[in-house]
Amino acid sequence: MENIYDIAIIGAGPAGLSASIYAGRYKLKNIVFGKQIGGTIADAHKVCNYPGVEDITGLELGTRMYEQAKKNGANISPESVVSVEREGDFFKLETDNKKEILAKTIILATGTKRNKLAVPGEDEYLGKGVSYCATCDAMFCKEKVVGVVGGSNAATMAATMLADIAKQVYIIYRGNELRGEPAWIDDVKSKKNVEIILNTVVTAIEGDGTVERVKLSKEFNGSQYLNVSALFIEIGTEPNADLPVKLGVELDEKQYIIVKDDQSTSIEGIWAAGDATTNSNKLQQVVTAVGEGAVAANSIYYYLKEDSSRH
Numbered sequence: 001m002e003n004i005y006d007i008a009i010i011g012a013g014p015a016g017l018s019a020s021i022y023a024g025r026y027k028l029k030n031i032v033f034g035k036q037i038g039g040t041i042a043d044a045h046k047v048c049n050y051p052g053v054e055d056i057t058g059l060e061l062g063t064r065m066y067e068q069a070k071k072n073g074a075n076i077s078p079e080s081v082v083s084v085e086r087e088g089d090f091f092k093l094e095t096d097n098k099k100e101i102l103a104k105t106i107i108l109a110t111g112t113k114r115n116k117l118a119v120p121g122e123d124e125y126l127g128k129g130v131s132y133c134a135t136c137d138a139m140f141c142k143e144k145v146v147g148v149v150g151g152s153n154a155a156t157m158a159a160t161m162l163a164d165i166a167k168q169v170y171i172i173y174r175g176n177e178l179r180g181e182p183a184w185i186d187d188v189k190s191k192k193n194v195e196i197i198l199n200t201v202v203t204a205i206e207g208d209g210t211v212e213r214v215k216l217s218k219e220f221n222g223s224q225y226l227n228v229s230a231l232f233i234e235i236g237t238e239p240n241a242d243l244p245v246k247l248g249v250e251l252d253e254k255q256y257i258i259v260k261d262d263q264s265t266s267i268e269g270i271w272a273a274g275d276a277t278t279n280s281n282k283l284q285q286v287v288t289a290v291g292e293g294a295v296a297a298n299s300i301y302y303y304l305k306e307d308s309s310r311h
Helices: 014-025 039-043 058-071 134-141 153-163 182-189 242-247 286-310
Strands: 004-010 030-033 075-077 081-087 090-095 100-108 112-114 145-149 168-172 194-197 202-207 211-220 223-227 230-233 237-239 270-272
Touching: 004 014, 004 090, 004 286, 014 030, 014 039, 014 058, 014 100, 014 286, 039 058, 058 075, 081 242, 100 242, 100 286, 134 153, 134 230, 145 153, 153 168, 153 182, 153 194, 182 194, 211 230, 270 286
Parallel strands: 004 030, 004 100, 030 075, 100 270, 145 168, 145 230, 168 194
Antiparallel strands: 081 090, 090 100, 112 237, 202 211, 211 223
8 A cells, every 4th residue: 555654753853853863764655744844943043063064054954854864765744743553553643634554663752842931922922023933033133132931952042143133132041040052152242242131030021012021020220120132941841741741651740742762752653752741850952862762773673674574
């Protein structure tokens, strides 16, 4: 049958695409499901720590992986998988477009989603000044005053990029010092138009049709309000756990998929790779995601080889 695959890969980020590239090299028929090619890395302004590639946009890196997977024979489908069921020796997958396929094995490369502030005005002003992607929306902030919420790499990267476009950038962070890679912290501190507001949280986002100000948990420069035209929310991620929960794979207390050294999960025939797993010490980087994807594909290759020898 045409719609039977050796591997169905759920997620089109670095982990899923890496798994597909390796599967293709092993001559395993595979399909990759995912609406965002490159996953969340596609939103990254710059990737400067991927070995062999000194400076590249996340979108370009994700696109290169996508093209390489296709050249190695991947069938890439821009859809979301909504259900997975056992059907004899196969898994039956159904997408949001009612497409159905059968697969001998599955790799969950479901990645993570961005955390929200959960404050008044956040949903109301989404796309009207509230953004979770500086790469996507920075160009709308030319010569404007903007805020960035967060204190880790995502926030410092966003602030660094915005500093080259906006008139003034405020980093608002609940901690008492920025954290993350020292290189990014040094970079943001070197920008003359970036001011860091520590030990403070945003409690509300306000405006008239678009974002005009944010309310702070304590006064800054004599006011509890900070006038900004845009607010970029960069406060980390959590795993996309809906499908893993439905499948019943074992998760840790934060809903990351528990995997063994070979990236296998608690359910036979299902592997997992990338930011959504407990492996790689939860270091959520492109380099660890592609490594886990490669390991998962390699493990499945030997699993299917042993399975065919048993039959």
